[in-house]
Amino acid sequence: MNQGEILVIDLFAGPGGLGEGISSCKDDNGNFPFQIGVSVEKEASAHKTLTTRAFYRKLKDNPDSLADYHKYLEGKISRSDLFDVYPQAAEEAKLETLQAPRALGDDNELIHARIKQLCEKHKGPKVVIGGPPCQAYSLAGRSRNAGIKDYKAENDTRNFLYKEYLEVISIAQPEVFVMENVRGILSAKVAGELMFPKILADLREPGKVTDKPGVKGYRIYSLVEPATDPSDPIYKDSRAFLIKAENYGVPQARHRVILLGIREDIDRVPNVLKPADEIVTVEQAIGDLPPLRSGFSKRKDDAFEWEVEVESNSKLISRLLAAKFNIEKPADLFLMLKPQKALKRKTSTKSGISSSLPEELKRWYSNNAASAVLNHETRGHMDSDLLRYAFSAGYTELSGGTSPKARDFPEELAPNHDNWKSGSHADRFRTQAADKCATTVTSHISKDGHYFIHYDPSQCRSLTVREAARLQTFPDNYFFEGNRTQQYVQVGNAVPPYLAKQIAKIVLKCL
Structure with a gap:
């Protein structure tokens, strides 16, 4: 990683929607400053998708290599044959995704060691991104839980996976973090108490929760509502953190909570997202x-x-x-x-x-596109x-x-x-x-x-999977691995990359 590049640590990565948007952001000189150092994902098919995309990023600037990647997308060569042609890129991609599916909480020793190694080597800014799994917070998940005999939210470890996110923040101490979750997190309760205020308080002081000394605190900002006092961003309504993706060029009414954390020693106040001129149908x-x-x-x-x-x-x-x-x-x-x-x-x-x-979205979908339509099967x-x-x-x-x-x-x-x-x-x-x-x-x-x-x-x-991926704003050359059912799950769980790219521009200005 070169001097001036920004190390990205991607947690609970899914198929890589948030990482795709962040890593696609260019600076004023046309460079890509955000470089993903590690992506953590436990589901096997999503992990395979992540690795394929990490491999693509190693090749995308070389026309000959890109042509070979397109041969794989078009079914002309196998994935293993493609990786064999570019062994260094393949090894780097596998290292980025930790060689195999990994789960925070279960594989912490390996995951934390790799993150520490990256942070010790990297001297530039760092960013942590990701969204802890949302099944326990989503309205549908809570409805299912209500039907489980003797279910208690306080005993459901999925309610506390955000603490794994805090552990990584305490290790990496990034200048900025971006955390995403379902809107249901705003109303989720454990033992009768709302979870969201607790999560906000913990994110402001991660070292206090993880019991690690010397960890700085964070100011938590909304990406859609300016803070009344930027130096102490406290919002009257928790819905200030809710982003309605359709207002920002995503052809889908996807409403998600996204938090932007800025380390307390970074003297920057983030901009808010600029609404699109029109709704995309x-x-x-x-x-x-x-x-x-x-x-x-x-x-x-x-x-x-x-x-x-x-x-x-x-x-x-x-x-x-x-x-x-x-x-x-x-x-x-x-x-x-x-x-x-x-x-x-x-x-x-x-x-x-x-x-x-819109022209920008058209370019986004079609950039480096193959001559074939991918994942388009009924x-x-x-x-x-x-x-x-x-x-x-x-x-x-x-x-x-x-x-x-x-x-x-x-x-x-x-x-x-x-x-x-x-x-x-x-x-x-x-x-x-x-x-x-x-x-x-x-x-x-x-x-x-x-x-x-x-x-x-x-x-x-x-x-089809490709149509759902278009609604999620994945580029047309983004290939989803696994069987069709697994591909649908990956697309449905992802963060829209086009929205993530807009967030990345805000993060870049803060750095």
């Missing part, structure tokens, strides 16, 4: 990707049979929607709903990127769900972008579900409207596509 983000058909999950998959099934469904759905919206000619709706012909379930054929995207759906998907997508288009609730579905399309009419699953099927930003992409997308139905009824399917 789902169609702008994914409309240029090649159309695909869904498959069948409960019977043999066949393209012709899919077309027959969806066309038959279209006749029924057009009548149902005509009755719902008082449209006199159902035949006009049938043209909107009937399936596109000769679609595949998977394609790597690249099309041009949407011309309606899942299979039950016959009955194909009917509901077609109805939901058609309803959303006719209503001007409102996805139907359970009460809007005709009786003949109601699933055999005890809670269908109870109100607790009112939006069990949700179309991502073309002319709005997406709803939050979550790891639940790995289980089924019901909340992530494509707006085009003629494709009659849920979103």
Whole structure:
């Protein structure tokens, strides 16, 4: 690491969304000052994705090396063959991700030793980034926990993983840290007490919590609301730390708590994020990707049979929607709903990127892109769900972008579900409207596509991993390793890299 570069320590890294944004930030001279020294991740497929991306960063500035990386993305060579061609870059990438999946709390001796080694060697600024796993804080996670007999939050170690973050801060003593979590952390309680004020207090004095002498304190800033007193940033409302990603060029309503900590001896006050000029819509983000058909999950998959099934469904759905919206000619709706012909379930054929995207985001997606579309494959759906998907997508288009609730579905399309009419699953099927930003992409997308139905009824399917990755603002050359389910989980758990890049610019000014 060269003098003047900024050492980045990435904790709970997932597939690397936060690290991607930070490491992509340029200074005024066009250099990349943020250099990731270590990324810590325990899940095997996400760790493999991290390592592949770390390897890419070693090669991206060399056209010949980049061409070989593209051959891997396009399936022309294997990952092991690619690594064999560039053994030094491969070894550096593996060292960056600690050679194997590692978990803070379980592998602390190894992780802390590597961080100490990096910090002793590096004489420039340091930044710690990451978000402790959020299952215990998220509203969905708390709902699941409520159903567990004798569950006590104070006994759930996931509630206290942020203390592992404090341990690393105490070791590295970075000038700046960035910590991300779900909005549910603002209301999470342990033993009846709100956790967030406790977490803030601990982050302000990490050495006190970790019992390490000589560790300086931190001022904690919001990235969206200026502090009344910058020298002592105390905010009246904890929601000051909540960032709404759709306001900053991310085509998704993702609301996350992000804290910026600045060491008490650093005489800098951070800027706040600058809102984007416009909301980026789902169609702008994914409309240029090649159309695909869904498959069948409960019977043999066949393209012709899919077309027959969806066309038959279209006749029924057009009548149902005509009755719902008082449209006199159902035949006009049938043209909107009937399936596109000769679609595949998977394609790597690249099309041009949407011309309606903001220029900076267009460049962000397409930088160093391969000639193939990556991770763009559909899942299979039950016959009955194909009917509901077609109805939901058609309803959303006719209503001007409102996805139907359970009460809007005709009786003949109601699933055999005890809670269908109870109100607790009112939006069990949700179309991502073309002319709005997406709803939050979550790891639940790995289980089924019901909340992530494509707006085009003629494709009659849920979103692919690449479409979800676009909504999360991953560049098109970002390859997700693992099987499709694991890829969905990685995308759903990530921090939008395009938002992280904007945060990195604020951090850079502080340094």
